[in-house]
Amino acid sequence: MAMTTGRSAGRVRLEDVAVLAGVSMKTVSNVVHNYEHVSSTMRGRVQAAIDELGYRPNLTARRLATGKTGMIALAIPEMDQFYFAEMARHIGEEAGRHGYRIIVEQTLNDVEAERAVIRDREEGLVDGVIFHPARIDTLEIARLRPGTPLVLLGEAARPVNTDHVMIDNTSAARDGVEMLMRSGRRRIAFLATVRGDITESTHLRLLGYQEALLAAGIELDPRLVLQSDGFSIDDGVRAISAAIEAGVTFDAVLCRDDLFALAALRALGQAGLRVPEDVSVLGWDDTAVARYSTPALSSVSPDKRALAAVAFGLLEERMQGYDGVGRHQIVPHAIIERATT
Amino acid sequence: MAMTTGRSAGRVRLEDVAVLAGVSMKTVSNVVHNYEHVSSTMRGRVQAAIDELGYRPNLTARRLATGKTGMIALAIPEMDQFYFAEMARHIGEEAGRHGYRIIVEQTLNDVEAERAVIRDREEGLVDGVIFHPARIDTLEIARLRPGTPLVLLGEAARPVNTDHVMIDNTSAARDGVEMLMRSGRRRIAFLATVRGDITESTHLRLLGYQEALLAAGIELDPRLVLQSDGFSIDDGVRAISAAIEAGVTFDAVLCRDDLFALAALRALGQAGLRVPEDVSVLGWDDTAVARYSTPALSSVSPDKRALAAVAFGLLEERMQGYDGVGRHQIVPHAIIERATT
DNA sequence: GTTGACATTTACAGCGCTATAGATTAGCGT
DNA sequence: ACGCTAATCTATAGCGCTGTAAATGTCAAC
Incomplete structure (x- = not known):
C-alpha cells in the first residue's frame, strides 16, 4: 500500500505518460485529443503508455487551462x-x-x-x-x-x-377553454388563483381563460375563478369543495397545473360528481401524472x-x-x- | 500578446485584488476564507478592494489547487x-x-x-x-x-x-403483506414480476411476500404472482386485467412500485371492482403520486x-x-x- | 532594552493541463 | 544536392488559486 497524503492517491498524470513514452507532454495531449497531425507510430507508442498506466485526464486541470468547463x-x-x-x-x-x-x-x-x-x-x-x-x-x-x-x-x-x-400561456389557456367549449361546456371554472403567488403564470393563464370566454360571448362569473390558499393538493381540494358547497355550479375546470387537476378529481369524486360526464377537467403541464392518473388527465402540454x-x-x-x-x-x-x- | 483565445473577458483575479489593496495574494485569500489571523484593518482594506472590483473566486482554480472539488x-x-x-x-x-x-x-x-x-x-x-x-x-x-x-x-x-x-426489501414486503392480512385479506396478489428485469428488488420483494403468506399458513397460489411485460403503467394494467379475465380472484394486491399500484387502481376500476372495499392496493416507494392519487395510495415507504x-x-x-x-x-x-x- | 513567543504577512512553488511559438524532420521540385 | 514548404514534435509559459516556509511585527516578560 503506497502511502499517500490524504490527497488523490498517486494519480497518473499526463507527464508520467510522456516520460514513459519518451515524448513531450503536448504529444500525449495530442493523442488524447485525437489531433490529426500525429504519426501513427507515435500515436501507437503513446496509446500504449496511456493504457499501461491507466491514465485518465484530470478534468479540473483541463478546465483551468482552457477556461471552458463543459x-x-x-x-x-x-x-x-x-x-x-x-x-x-x-x-x-x-x-x-x-x-x-x-x-x-x-x-x-x-x-x-x-x-x-x-x-x-x-x-x-x-x-x-x-x-x-x-x-x-x-x-x-x-x-x-x-x-x-x-x-x-x-x-x-x-x-x-x-x-x-x-x-404563450395566455394563448394556451384560450386554446384549452375553446376545446372545452367545443365539447359543449359553458360554465367553466378556473382552479385557481393562489394567495401569495408572485409568479406571472397563473395570471397569464387566467387572462387567456377570460379572453376565450368573452370571445365566445360568455359572461364572466367571478365565482368561477376559484381561490386557493396554497399550491398543495389539499389546498386545491379545499378550494373546489368550498365552491361546490357554496352552490357554485360548473361543467368544466381549467386547472393551473396537473396537481390542481388531481385535486379537482378528488374533490369532484367526493362530491359525487362524475368526470368527465358531469364535469370536464383539464390539467396543465402534461406531466407524467397526467398519464398515470385514473381517469387519465387531459392537459395543456408545453413542448x-x-x-x-x-x-x-x-x-x-x-x-x-x-x-x-x-x-x-x-x-x-x-x-x-x-x-x- | 493580449490576444487571448476568446477566453473569459477580463475577469477579476485574486491578484488584481492583491495589487489594488497593496497586499500579497495570500492575504487576500485569507480574507476570502475568513482566516482568523488577519488584522481587522487589513481585512477591511482587502474587503474594500474585493467589493470595488467585484471579485469572485474561480472555483476551478481553487479545485485544482486543493485537489477537492466539493x-x-x-x-x-x-x-x-x-x-x-x-x-x-x-x-x-x-x-x-x-x-x-x-x-x-x-x-x-x-x-x-x-x-x-x-x-x-x-x-x-x-x-x-x-x-x-x-x-x-x-x-x-x-x-x-x-x-x-x-x-x-x-x-x-x-x-x-x-x-x-x-x-430490507424482503422484510418490508413481509410487513406489507402482514398489514394486509391483519385487515382480513387472504388472497393477496403480487404485481408483478417483470420480464427482463435484471434487478434484484422485485425478487426480494416477492420473496418477502411469499414468506409472509407461508408464515400465516396460507398456501401459495402461483396464479397470484402476476407477470408483466414491462415497467410501464400499461404493462401493469394489462397484467392485472389479464388475471381478472382469466378468473383469478384476489382481495389485495402488493405492488412492486407505486406506478404498478396506479395501474392496479385503473385496471380494478375498469373491472368494476372497488378499492379498498373489494380489493386493497398497496404501492411501493411512497412517492408523491401516492399522496396525489384518488384514492390516495397506501404504500411501502423506504425512509x-x-x-x-x-x-x-x-x-x-x-x-x-x-x-x-x-x-x-x-x-x-x-x-x-x-x-x- | 532584549528576548522569546506568537500573530501577521509575504514570496513563490506547485496543482495537471493546454496553447503558443519554435525546433526538427520530411517531402519534393529543380 | 539545395532550398522551401508542410508535417511533426518539443519546450515552456501560463490558467487562478492554495499551501508551505520564511520574513516581519508585536508585545509581554525579563
Whole structure:
C-alpha cells in the first residue's frame, strides 16, 4: 500500500505518460485529443503508455487551462416536482447531446438561493446557467446581471434584457377553454388563483381563460375563478369543495397545473360528481401524472423538449460570445386530450 | 500578446485584488476564507478592494489547487422518475448541508453509461459518487473498482466489497403483506414480476411476500404472482386485467412500485371492482403520486431521507480516506396507510 | 532594552493541463 | 544536392488559486 497524503492517491498524470513514452507532454495531449497531425507510430507508442498506466485526464486541470468547463447549471425550485424533474431530464439530455453536462441547483423557493444563482455563485464552475426563477422577478435579475451566460425559463413579468423562453400561456389557456367549449361546456371554472403567488403564470393563464370566454360571448362569473390558499393538493381540494358547497355550479375546470387537476378529481369524486360526464377537467403541464392518473388527465402540454432545445440553443450562442439584447422565444404547446374531457 | 483565445473577458483575479489593496495574494485569500489571523484593518482594506472590483473566486482554480472539488456525482437511471427524483432531492439537500453540491448523471438505463460512471468518468471532477445501478451487477462494479469513492444505492445481487445502502426489501414486503392480512385479506396478489428485469428488488420483494403468506399458513397460489411485460403503467394494467379475465380472484394486491399500484387502481376500476372495499392496493416507494392519487395510495415507504443521509455519510468517510471493506447498511421502512387499504 | 513567543504577512512553488511559438524532420521540385 | 514548404514534435509559459516556509511585527516578560 503506497502511502499517500490524504490527497488523490498517486494519480497518473499526463507527464508520467510522456516520460514513459519518451515524448513531450503536448504529444500525449495530442493523442488524447485525437489531433490529426500525429504519426501513427507515435500515436501507437503513446496509446500504449496511456493504457499501461491507466491514465485518465484530470478534468479540473483541463478546465483551468482552457477556461471552458463543459458544464451548465440548471437552477430550478425543486427537482422532485414533476414538471421540473421532466425539464431537468430534457435539458440534461439536450446538453449531453452537445457535449455538456448539467449540474442541478435546487433553489427550494428561497429568495437568497435564487439571488445566489444570479450572482454567479457558479463562477468558473459552469459555462452557462439555465434558470427557472420562482421568487425573484425579472427586473431584479436584470439588475444583478450576472457575468455568466444566462437563459431564463418560465414567465417574464415584464420584458427584460435577458434571454428567455416560455410558452404563450395566455394563448394556451384560450386554446384549452375553446376545446372545452367545443365539447359543449359553458360554465367553466378556473382552479385557481393562489394567495401569495408572485409568479406571472397563473395570471397569464387566467387572462387567456377570460379572453376565450368573452370571445365566445360568455359572461364572466367571478365565482368561477376559484381561490386557493396554497399550491398543495389539499389546498386545491379545499378550494373546489368550498365552491361546490357554496352552490357554485360548473361543467368544466381549467386547472393551473396537473396537481390542481388531481385535486379537482378528488374533490369532484367526493362530491359525487362524475368526470368527465358531469364535469370536464383539464390539467396543465402534461406531466407524467397526467398519464398515470385514473381517469387519465387531459392537459395543456408545453413542448418540453422544444423548451429544452431552444433554451440550450440560446445559451450556447451566449456561451460562444453572442452579446446582443435579450431574446424572447415562444415554444409550441398542445392540448392533450385523455379521459377527463 | 493580449490576444487571448476568446477566453473569459477580463475577469477579476485574486491578484488584481492583491495589487489594488497593496497586499500579497495570500492575504487576500485569507480574507476570502475568513482566516482568523488577519488584522481587522487589513481585512477591511482587502474587503474594500474585493467589493470595488467585484471579485469572485474561480472555483476551478481553487479545485485544482486543493485537489477537492466539493462536488459529488449522483448517478441514477432517469431523473424524472418519481423515486429517483425524490432521492435526488434528498441527496442534494443532504450534500448541501455538508458543503457539497451534486451533479446529476442520468444513465438512462444504458449499460455503457453505467460502466462509464464506474470507470471514473468523473475523474477529477467530483470527490465521490453515489450510484443507483439499474443494468450492471454488483460483481461487475467490484471488478471495475473505481478510484473515486463510491456508494451504491439499491439492491446488491450479492455481497460485494463496495459500500452500499438499501432497505430490507424482503422484510418490508413481509410487513406489507402482514398489514394486509391483519385487515382480513387472504388472497393477496403480487404485481408483478417483470420480464427482463435484471434487478434484484422485485425478487426480494416477492420473496418477502411469499414468506409472509407461508408464515400465516396460507398456501401459495402461483396464479397470484402476476407477470408483466414491462415497467410501464400499461404493462401493469394489462397484467392485472389479464388475471381478472382469466378468473383469478384476489382481495389485495402488493405492488412492486407505486406506478404498478396506479395501474392496479385503473385496471380494478375498469373491472368494476372497488378499492379498498373489494380489493386493497398497496404501492411501493411512497412517492408523491401516492399522496396525489384518488384514492390516495397506501404504500411501502423506504425512509428516503435516511437513505440519503446514510449514503452520504458512508461516502464522506470514504472521501476522508477510509479504505476498509465494503459496508452494507439497512435503513428503516414503514407502511404508510392511506385510502387504498 | 532584549528576548522569546506568537500573530501577521509575504514570496513563490506547485496543482495537471493546454496553447503558443519554435525546433526538427520530411517531402519534393529543380 | 539545395532550398522551401508542410508535417511533426518539443519546450515552456501560463490558467487562478492554495499551501508551505520564511520574513516581519508585536508585545509581554525579563
